[in-house]
Amino acid sequence: MRALFLALLLLFAAPLAADPTMPPAALADTPLPDAAQEAKAQALMHELRCLVCQNQSIADSHADMAGDMRALVRSKIAAGESPDEVRAWLIKRYGDWVSFNPPTHGAALGLWLAPLLFLGVGLLLALRLFRRRGSETKA
Known part of the structure; x- marks a missing residue:
């Protein structure tokens, strides 16, 4: 009986001890040097849904996944892709649900x-x- 109790305790206590050890992505919270590119990235980030928080944009979310998506958006915008291309890539990868304004x-x-x-x-x-x-x- 003690072994079962200990196993259940460890099973339910493990998620409480979880701690993300990876640092946030490089561009997650660092604005782009070009103000025009950063403005495009910010506008797009407010149109994209956080996959973890569901009804928050990736610009407003503090989830690790949202940080990774912000970094991805900034890196693609900095590489010269248009916001529509980045949105299309994210929709292709994650589905229509990633966008607050999905294509009809x-x-x-x-x-x-x-x-x-x-x-x-x-x-x-x-x-x-x-x-x-x-x-x-x-x-």
Whole structure:
């Protein structure tokens, strides 16, 4: 029984002792020397979602993953890539969810149109029901 208790204690205590030992990426918190490039990088960082924090941008997040993504954005912008190219690369790597403003395509269009379709069907059913009740009361 003691062995089981000790094993469970170690199992649940291990995550508490976790400590990231790797230093943050070089460009995670260091602005680019070129102000125009840094402005492009900052604008893009506010449009990208932190994959760990979910509803925070990588510019606002303190997660290690967000720091790595900030460094990646800055290095690609410094190498001459446009913000659209960097966004497209990140979307290709992590999926549409990484962007706060994902590109629209067929599957997403269905998600936007489905509520309108259901509303239309509901209105038609309600009109049909009211017309039927109106004709029953007249007879």
